[in-house]
Amino acid sequence: MLILDLFKMALRSLIANTMRTFLTALGMIIGVASVISMISIGEGARQQTLSTIEKFGTNIITIKPGRKKNRHVSSDTVKTLMLSDAEAIEKNIPLITGVAAQVYRSAQLKYGSKNTNTTVRGTGEQYLKLSNFTIERGRYFSKEEVRSIRKVAVIGSTVLKNLFGDSNAIGKKIKVSGNNYLIIGSTKPKGALSWFDPDDQIFIPVTTAQKRLFGLHHIQSIDVQAKKMEELEAIKKDIDLLLRVRHGIHEGEDSDFHVQNSSQWLNSWGDAAKTFTYLLGGIAGISLLVGGIGIMNIMLVSITERTKEIGIRMAIGAKKREIMEQFLIESVLISFIGGGLGILLGVIISQTVSKIGGWDTIVSTQSIILAFGFSVGIGIFFGFYPARKAANLNPIDALRYE
């Protein structure tokens, strides 16, 4: 009953000063809108990055030669990983659904008068499945073709476009570093990440790449696919043990290879993107704070202006608490209105950004609750001091104030 009346009084005094109320609320509107739109942009960027990374598979364990600490040592110069290691993993490690050994080099491709530089990836028959590629036309090479060192190639969509344009490539022969390779299939485009294009490569049997093309005995990495994400750690341990035994590494010595999984990479990317989101949100939060200070400023002015009113209310029996509540309700109401309109504006901004900028934006319920809760909190926080100042006025002094 009383709270409803106090609410009515607060609303009336806000309406009586419409312009002032609006300008004060504007601070909150801008604050909340920027928090929501910034977080939505950051969150959109994060989701976009993660989903792109996920295209490469998340339940993949990668084994690379060299110690983990020597991350910068090129896997070219460390020649400890062999094709037989990959075969041993496939044979001995339980709970895995695929293994793909890889060697890769950049090479020049030629078809007729056209040529292009691209990555040639020598790999096994299971690579397609492990790397989430799908065949668009033709087929992928078989285990038999790997075993018999065939000169066949499956080409990525970017390469296809560069060399063949729109015409059919299946059954054509291309020159890879001067040797003829038969194109047996092409992959569907995955879409480029900002830093590299997974479709700009061709796949050939790993044996062919080692023996006919690059002249290598070692391999550069082994991808292993786990059946389930939860089993990744156990599989990593098993692989580590198996390879240490195979490489004759004694206890206490460092391995000459390292095992990592892509979900770790994914996580660290996700974390980086999250930090970015927080950073954006934090910067926007400052404007929310400025909005709050605006509320406090106006409430202080308003209380000075209405000292006489406070005196009258006290003279007819308003208690300190009731005076305080009245002004607190006013400040909370301003931030409430500001918060509500701010959410609306924030959603509009983030949708405009995604439409015009072609950016994914995600307005999450959490960010709305966060911004709204924060703005009401700011209303209480910054309204508290002025309200208390009003409540602590001496009735007779307030009444005499001119």
Add this chain to the structure above:
Amino acid sequence: MIEIKNLSKTYLLGEIPVHAITDISVRINPGEFVAIMGPSGSGKSTLLNLLGCLDLPSSGTYFLEDFNIKSLKPNKLAEVRNKRIGFVFQNFNLLPRASALENVELPLIYGRIKNSRKIALEALKSVGLSERSKHRPNELSGGERQRVAIARAIVNKPAIVLADEPTGNLDTKTGKDIMDIFSRLNDEGTTIIIVTHERDIAGLTNRTIKMLDGNIDQDISRMELIP
């Protein structure tokens, strides 16, 4: 019943203490109609503010009914102002943004009394303003505003109504109307204390307390004159 003993109030005007009232003792019985007179600066308004619990004395005691006012906490004082005392001011002191009815309703709201609208309307009716209840103060004449203020003062049925120069801003005729309302309230048993500097107004009351330099100069009761 009001009983004050050796009441003093000293203000600090900057660094200089001003003795607004010094060592006043007076007793006002229920149902009295009192005028407090005196030149400006004699302490009459200060006395009224003390009686109305808007201000606290520097020394001395003040009993209002059973309450020792000096010992009350601010919240209890607010309650006393709300329930026991009605205040009428020279410049009306109505809330400008609220209608007449809402102004009258306010003490009931702070007193958490139900049916406040109906009770407030009755109070307005008793001062003859029920048809102006929706108007805001700036749409009312001075006399009407003061009647709204009186309705607000009496809406909680206080035992005592204090009025600080209630006719000071009104013409003689309107002032007379306002005094009629006070007389009627007094007839109904309400104690009324009016600060005024108009002899005519004071003449309508039963007792005149004349103040001078913070002291009671004269205390003339006309009660005896009435058979």
